[in-house]
Structures are given as structure tokens and as C-alpha cells.
Amino acid sequence: MTTIGFIGLGIMGSPMSGHLVAAGHAVRGFDLNADSVAKLVAAGGTAAGGVADAVAGADVVITMLPDHPQVEDVVLGDGGVLELAAPGTLLVDMSTIRPETSVAVAEAAASKGIRVLDAPVSGGEAGARQASLSIMVGGEEADFAAARPLLDVVGKTVVHVGPHGAGQVVKAANQLMVGGIYALVAEAIVLLEASGVDAKAGLDVLAGGLAANRILDLKRETMIAREFAPGFRIDLHHKDMGIALAAARQADVALPVTGLIAQLIAAGRARGYGSLDHSALLKVIENLSGR
Numbered sequence: 001m002t003t004i005g006f007i008g009l010g011i012m013g014s015p016m017s018g019h020l021v022a023a024g025h026a027v028r029g030f031d032l033n034a035d036s037v038a039k040l041v042a043a044g045g046t047a048a049g050g051v052a053d054a055v056a057g058a059d060v061v062i063t064m065l066p067d068h069p070q071v072e073d074v075v076l077g078d079g080g081v082l083e084l085a086a087p088g089t090l091l092v093d094m095s096t097i098r099p100e101t102s103v104a105v106a107e108a109a110a111s112k113g114i115r116v117l118d119a120p121v122s123g124g125e126a127g128a129r130q131a132s133l134s135i136m137v138g139g140e141e142a143d144f145a146a147a148r149p150l151l152d153v154v155g156k157t158v159v160h161v162g163p164h165g166a167g168q169v170v171k172a173a174n175q176l177m178v179g180g181i182y183a184l185v186a187e188a189i190v191l192l193e194a195s196g197v198d199a200k201a202g203l204d205v206l207a208g209g210l211a212a213n214r215i216l217d218l219k220r221e222t223m224i225a226r227e228f229a230p231g232f233r234i235d236l237h238h239k240d241m242g243i244a245l246a247a248a249r250q251a252d253v254a255l256p257v258t259g260l261i262a263q264l265i266a267a268g269r270a271r272g273y274g275s276l277d278h279s280a281l282l283k284v285i286e287n288l289s290g291r
């Protein structure tokens with residue numbers, strides 16, 4: 001049994017922490033939202049009153065927070081994880097943030113004897129609920145080996161992809177592909193409907209051909225029904241496209257399609273769809289066609 005401090009019990013952190021409890025670990029969870037903490041307690045975890053409480057006595061601290069400002073606040077800030085955790089503690093940041101923040105966190109942690117992995121995930125809310133996430137891990141091999149049994153509880157495809165920050169670069173590559181696939185599924189739906197073809201029948205057959213993909217499998221029915229409850233918010237995907245474009249600039253490469261997808265997602269946000277699921281890219285494509 002591992003004692004785990006889990007900080008960030010939202011759409012992803014809630015089911016993930018629940019799986020760790022079910023696997024027999026002692027999980028002390030903290031979130032700014034008291035309802036989320038109550039959910040963990042109902043699942044058999046323990047409520048932490050703050051970061052200090054979550055970190056005290058923890059072998060492993062897991063963070064699943066929205067973006068880098070929250071990670072900087074919780075990890076690097078006054079009364080944060082690095083100030084309070086005992087030397088030897090393993091911090092696994094599973095948030096999607098910019099790679100340079102992951103590297104900065106690892107450097108700051110090393111001076112305190114705290115080990116760090118960046119371990120962002122893919123698979124969405126469904127993957128978190130089904131414990132079938134893909135987890136891309138950056139950091140030291142030995143720390144990956146130590147974290148692996150816990151990561152295997154919440155993930156199905158768990159891969160050490162390189163040094164600190166590498167997990168975040170892989171996640172950025174994931175997000176540009178996911179955004180592009182959503183945009184194209186949306187365009188297919190708009191084309192089919194505008195042509196008087198049944199979109200469900202059309203996508204059902206496409207899901208068995210070369211255009212088959214997970215998003216078509218998981219989301220075509222809710223997209224056709226215009227059900228856009230998150231899931232993964234447009235606001236978070238907008239953040240991730242910024243990370244991808246910044247990583248491209250850093251690597252000195254041109255990613256023109258990524259730029260276009262980023263603008264479509266920005267348009268969704270500007271239209272007020274930020275708190276909808278990213279499948280609401282369909283609304284952006286409809287807006288462009290005056291539909």
C-alpha cells in the first residue's frame with residue numbers, strides 16, 4: 001500500500017483517485033471544490049484540508065490540475081509541495097502543462113531531494129473512468145519504475161518517453177492530432193447533413209473503413225445529437241494548442257495544420273463555447289457555413 005496525496009479531483013482526478021483507492025492505496029485528496037473532495041471520501045479516500053495535509057506523510061504526490069499557473073502555485077508556491085514534502089517523495093504531475101514548466105519543477109525539486117515525473121494522460125473522461133488511459137512519462141528511468149505500479153492502476157498504455165518535459169511534448173503531439181480529428185469529423189457531419197444524407201448512417205460506415213478512429217467510435221452519436229457536456233473543455237484544448245505551437249517554435253519546426261486547428265478552437269472559445277466539450281468544434285464548423 002502506498003500513501004498518496006492527490007491534488008486536483010476534477011473530471012479526470014476524481015475517477016483516477018477512486019481507482020487508486022479501489023486498488024488498496026491510502027489516498028488523501030485535496031481540491032478547491034469541496035464537493036470533489038466529498039466524492040473521494042465517499043469512494044473510501046480521506047479528505048485533506050489543503051496542500052499541506054495532502055502532502056504530509058505521503059510517499060507519492062499526484063497532481064491533476066488545469067494548467068501551469070495552478071501547478072506552479074501548488075508545487076512551487078509558498079506552502080507548496082516542494083516546501084512541505086519529505087525528501088525522497090515522488091511527485092507525479094499528470095496535468096497537461098508546457099514542457100518548460102515540467103523541467104523547471106524537476107530542477108527545483110532536485111535541490112530538495114524530491115523526485116519528479118511529468119505524466120500527462122490521453123483517453124479523456126471515458127479513459128479515466130475505465131482506467132484505460134495512455135500515460136506518457138518524462139523523467140528518470142528509476143522514478144518511472146517506482147511510479148509504474150500506480151500508473152498501471154489508472155492506465156493501460158504506460159510509456160517512459162524520455163527526460164523531464166518529454167511527456168508534455170508527446171501530449172502536445174496528441175492534442176494537435178485529437179483537435180484535427182475532431183475538426184474533420186465535424187466537417188464530415190456538416191457535409192453529410194447539408195447534402196441530405198443521414199449522418200449516422202454515413203459515419204457508421206466510415207467507422208469501418210480507412211477513416212476509422214477512436215473519436216468517431218466514441219463521440220459520433222453525441223456529436224450528431226449536439227450533446228456537448230464536457231468531457232474535455234474547449235478552454236483546456238485552447239490551452240493545449242498554445243502549448244503545441246510554443247513547442248513547435250521551440251523546436252524550430254512549421255506545423256501549419258496545427259496552426260489552423262488552434263484557430264478553429266480559438267474561434268469556439270471566442271464564440272462562448274469554452275466550457276463545452278471540444279466536440280463542440282462542430283458548432284464552429286456549422287457557424288462558418290452559416291448553419
Ligand code: NAD
Nearest residue numbers: 008009010011012031032065066070095096124125231232
Ligand atoms: P478539471 O477542471 O475538471 O479539474 C481540475 C481540478 O483542479 C478542479 O477540480 C479544480 O477545482 C482543481 N484545482 C484547481 N486549482 C487548484 C488548486 N490550486 N488546488 C487544488 N485544486 C485545484 O480539469 P480536468 O478535465 O480534470 O483536467 C485536468 C488536467 O488533465 C488538465 O491539465 C487537462 O488538460 C488534462 N486532461 C484532461 C482530459 C479530459 O478529458 N478532461 C483528458 C486528458 C488530460
